[in-house]
Amino acid sequence: MDPIEPISRRRLLVVTGKGGVGKTVVSAVLGRALAALGRRTLVVEVDPRENLHQMMGTPPSGGDIVHAEPRLWVQNLKPRQVLDQVVRDQLKLELLTRRVLASPVYQHFAAGAPGLKELAILGHAHRLLYGHAEVGSPEIDTVILDAPATGHGVALLAAPALVTDVIASGPFARMGADLASLIADAERSGIVVVTQAEEMPVEEALELRRALQQRVGRDAELLVVNGLYPPAPPGGGDSNARENELVNLWRRRRGLQERELARLRESWPGPCVELPQLPLDRGPALLGVLGRCFAAGRPLAREEAWT
Amino acid sequence: MDLTSGPAPRYPLLIVVGSGGVGKTTLAASLGVLSARAGRDTLVMTFDPSMRLKQALGVGEEARLREVPVALDAPGRLDASLLDARLTFDRLIERYAPDEESRRRVLENRFYQHLSGTLGGILEYMAVERLFEVAASGRYAQVILDTPPTRQALDFLEAPSRIVGFLDSGALRVALKGWFDEEGHLKAANRWGPLGRSAERFLDHVVGMDLLRDMAEFFQAFAPLYQGFRERASQVEALLRAPGTLFVLAAGPGEERIPDTLFFARHLEEAGYHLGPIVVNRVHPRFLLDGPPPTAGDPCRPSGWELLTWAGERDRRGLVELAKLLSREQPLVDVPLLPDEPTDLPSLEALGKTFEGRLAEWGRYVGRTS
Secondary structure, X not given: OOOOHHHOOOOEEEEEOOOOOOHHHHHHHHHHHHHHOOOOEEEEEOOOOOXXXXXXXXXXXXXXXXXXXXXXXXXXXXXXXXXXXXHHHHOOOHHHHHHHHHOHHHHHHHHHOOOHHHHHHHHHHHHHHOOOOOOOOOOOOEEEEEOOOOOOHHHHHHHHHHXXXXXXXXXXXXXXXXXXXXXXXXXXXXXXXXXXXXXXXXXXXXXXXXXXXXXXXXXXXXXXXXXXXXXXXXXXXXXXXXXXXXXXXXXXXXXXXXHHHHHHHHHOOOOEEEEEOOOOOOOHHHXXXXXXXXXXXXXXXXXXXXX | OOOOOXXXXXXXXXXXXXXXXXXXXXXXXXXXHHHHHOOOOEEEEEOOOOHHHHHHHOOOHHHHOOOEEOOOXXXXXXXXXXXXXXXXXXXXXXXXXXXXXXXXXXXXXXXXXXXXXXXXXXXXXXHHHHHHHHHHHOOOOEEEEEOOOOOOHHHHHHHXXXXXXXXXXXXXXXXXXXOEOOOOOEHHHHHOOHHHHHHHHHHHHHOOHHHHHHHHHHHHHHHHHHHHHHHHHHHHHHHHHOOOEEEEEEEOOOHHHHHHHHHHHHHHHHOOOOEEEXXXXXXXXXXXXXXXXXXOOOOOOOOHHHHHHHHHHHHHHHHHHHHHHOOOOOOEEEEEOOOOOOOOHHHHHHHHHHHHHHHHHHHHHHHHXX
């Protein structure tokens, strides 16, 4: 199976999953894979603390679009900047803009209006893909959105529909409608769910799939199971006690993962790819090897003999 | 430092904080078991425990509504409860609303129904509110609180002061003035003349007047609840900073987690909370093999020997690095990665004992070298 195939022609890819499962590294792997196929790709990270640049070996983005490799760019996005930009675009008067942006009413509105922050994140991607981008920004074929870890992943994807529900008219309402149709359109957008083979992340991945079907009316394109231990050797006494302890830990942790993999096999019908835990620190070297593992596309493990 | 032994706790409130996925909830539950063993009536309040942990404690969905006893045979009682922010908020409104009409107006408000959890930290605040309710009841000698599973878990601590700030801020006063006249136009728009009308057109254009009307209505409906709410928030704030409230910071192993851990530690201290032990959880043990670990030919299929010896060294480096960055007085303990996750009360207790043992060792080590 070529795991990139089902998502290679989408314009927007949303990478979602519980915090700490490796969404950012998977986003970077996907970005490189698409760039290698000739797609001009931007990976957008939405996290107040930047991680992506460390993985890619680029300087921190600080909010800007940074060129990383041929046909690959990265950006760290602050949703609030995007919202403020919408106000600037609407209010042409600088003085009035400054007063609106500084007013406590706007501050609390921007922080609290349901779905608005999520809308700003998706709206940013939409703007880059479908015109109205700022002068000087590169032309982009695919945006990969490394979704924020806070809250449930479906909140981001359901936000456009929510906003069109609570805001009836104006630019946010129009943005909401555009984005809702982009998210609902499986030709144009794709959803990649990342998980680890542990109870809580798997639970959240399965819940996310149900919520996607119910609230967004679609399914995810790809599931990535990250951080897997290799299959353990069969049991048996070894001479070195310390080594036995190592093998025991390995076997038991792999056992926990296999139980969760079995649960995924049962309840996740779509394409799925496994990524190993690698003995490498976060950085370009890790990204390079993981990219090769991803391309090799090991599908969800069926029981295999240890070699 | 003694957290869970003896019937009279020095810290009646323990708050476990840290990034998501580091085992906060499990640690909180294991401390609860030890505390009840020591003869204290104990409550463990958690947010979103795994099925495994709920089964280990033997609690289900009913714990969202009330404190549920855990079947632990110990001198002290152990109860568990699940925090549900929305449910607490609804109950609070029921309690503080002066009449049926105010209650209905808030609960039915469309804005309230969609409230996303960030508005002035209202939803985070609700969790602290429930904590206060329990702490004030005097039913427990020891309360152990697990915090929300987000990277921004600290929002939760700031919720009381933020909500007081929010309630006192211009936003609420503006909202309470009554923005809209009988016909649903902005009142200010009439007073301010042409500028006001252009502001109204702008607001309508950008956010749509409907949402603003919903928001204004929500705050107006909320107004009668305001005073009670404000007093309560100040009391909660005082409780979090009380000398008997101790924070336990749970952290993940490895060098790449250090910035996260330091961020939490510094933030807690700067904000004037009492930071107790930092617990680096799930530390891979070090394995010293006779020779170099066998390597696999395929870099995508590393052997377990390679992987686990590497992880052991990585986590050791992380601990050493972290210890260097902390003051000598800061208790720092590591809890090893166990072959199995705790699935029952005895294994929770074993985990708690490991933690206590490591903490005592730290104390002896510091005593010896100072």
